[in-house]
Amino acid sequence: MRARTTSFTTQTAAPASGALDRWTLDRIARPLAGAKLRLQLWDGHGLTLSSGPPVATIHIRDRRTLLRIAIRPELGFGEAYTDGRVEVQGDLVAALEQIARALARQRTPAPVRLAPNDERRSRHNVHTHYDLGNDFYRLWLDEALLYTCAYYERPDVSLEAAQRAKLEHVCRKLRLRPGQTVVEAGCGWGALALYMAREYGVKVRAYNISTNQLAWAREEARRQGLDDRVTFIDGDYRTIDGSADAFVSVGMLEHVGPDHYDDLGRVIDRVLDPVHGRGLLHFIGRNSPMVLSEWIRRYVFPGAHPPALSEVLPGVFESRQLSILDVENLRLHYALTLKAWLERFEQHVDQIRVMFDERFVRTWRLYLAGSQAAFLAGDMQLFQVTFARPMANDLPWTRRYLYEGADA
């Protein structure tokens, strides 16, 4: 099994491909027409999908895998990759980008029906991904453990610098002033909450339902002497109470689900100062309503849904007369972030294989590479939406203040 997983050249015992296999391969290839890829069967028979040289060859190891991919392309491909029954020879990200670009051309918006994420289900979803162990995430995230899109003022800065720039960019958009109060929904390992308290002198109540992340965040608050200004609360976003001058949520909306945007809007409306309250949501989105890859939802992010703007705006903002001040799409910043994560992941892949197993490594490799490819191909977006109460007139005249004094 191990040998098949890592070797491209080993001859398998499978019988030579026949006419039916080749017909099936043609069917798989059809929606990918024009992609710079070669698809190859277990016996060397293959198809090159474009006239130019392919960026990679996708090896399909056996007939069962071929059929499975024909019937359920996304799930079949992902599961076979995890199992080593599909191998990608060449640049994995480039190959997945070719697939994403080919498929994106054929996309049409589809109504989204997903199981609602009630509080119990949300805890299960979050636990599945974010409680894999802080030691694991420390191997490949930046030092502050930011697991959301960084902000690259230039494409050549380090992940650390880009994550710090993201925190600063978010704080500037929130127009924080010392002594103000902030609620953060879904605070990860606490880096933004701590940054806001430390650099902007605000008081933060930060909510999360990942026990591992909360433990880390509280320890960090103590270590940095900020535990009088930052409170980390074990609680679902629906339980947020009290009041705040600003509301911020970075990388949580993807886990809320379309059935609960109204719940989130109700919470924001309840918490936010009725006159000068303002906020920011940062989330992975789409250009149009579409269901996330079934493979990702099953093996990486249960219950996740990156929404189109039109899915989010009515429930969260419009029904509360919250005013959209600014939307920024940072799509390519997430491609760079994921590139940095994947590089660090590969640097520590032996350790990670020992922590988990080879299937885990391949699942995460495909997830990180596939996500990078999806952002490069324009299939995924990263939206920062800044909003405010409708009658607040103390607004900056331009957005120049977001760019003043920062590293050019």
Next chain:
Amino acid sequence: MRARTTSFTTQTAAPASGALDRWTLDRIARPLAGAKLRLQLWDGHGLTLSSGPPVATIHIRDRRTLLRIAIRPELGFGEAYTDGRVEVQGDLVAALEQIARALARQRTPAPVRLAPNDERRSRHNVHTHYDLGNDFYRLWLDEALLYTCAYYERPDVSLEAAQRAKLEHVCRKLRLRPGQTVVEAGCGWGALALYMAREYGVKVRAYNISTNQLAWAREEARRQGLDDRVTFIDGDYRTIDGSADAFVSVGMLEHVGPDHYDDLGRVIDRVLDPVHGRGLLHFIGRNSPMVLSEWIRRYVFPGAHPPALSEVLPGVFESRQLSILDVENLRLHYALTLKAWLERFEQHVDQIRVMFDERFVRTWRLYLAGSQAAFLAGDMQLFQVTFARPMANDLPWTRRYLYEGADA
């Protein structure tokens, strides 16, 4: 009639108000509770709506007007103001802002049902407003005849400077380069088209259905020696053909109507370069779907509808996989623009009264003042939406380039 129109103190022959009149006044006052206003009947009986001093007194001249306002508040108030049967003593804009703020607190999003604007109806709608005569608009618009929201880098710059800054801001967002082609839908008197050709060296095809505006724009193109690079076309946006690197529309979407966002999206999709095409829509919008004041739709802008973002995004962008890159809300810039317009309007009010009549003057005064108030009260928004084809990766890393080198 003239005397009643302009005088606040003239005693009318109406009988003293009775219990029923006062009950009706109470009903009118109820949704305005807290507004810093005094409502006063023809015999001096009045109500002050807040504890503080009122910014203005609204005089209701007779019983018929009182009843009409009770039954159809927006339409009744507007018509009575035009007729001089309602007078506002004090600051008109401040009074209307008080009303807008009071009403905005009670707003709930409502489904919008409007008559479709087919090509014939669109021509009628546009003709009604924009073909009132170039001489009229020259009296109170800036020298380039820009009849859309200006961009105030600081609140103290002139209307002329703010309109020029708007043109520059739009061009920067479009990332125009010499030799590229631009389609403009709804070009007004042509100022943006001419600016793009002159300052950015692009070729522009600009569409409009206002004959007066087109005549002016073509003459300007000749005068400025730009008629080889700018073509002004008498045509509805639905007739736009050919191809372009960029698509821009400033102040037209308000006249398109919700039934036709899909038509507009189809046009953009047809025209725009399939790989690196990009564009910008600049339009008056709302925080949530709501019908425009019936008075405005009847007497000022037939067929108009300023949409919430959620109304526009699916038809125009999402169904075409166009990617939203940037949304900027310039609400308070429109309040300043309208303030400047109203001031110039009042400076030339005697001329305008001769061109039209007193009813026209009062209609336009209420429209300009009411619009300024609506932007101040957060009831109206001004959105600039920048978009691009989904796979174009030649994007600026930050929006800093929008702010570099411009007047600070």
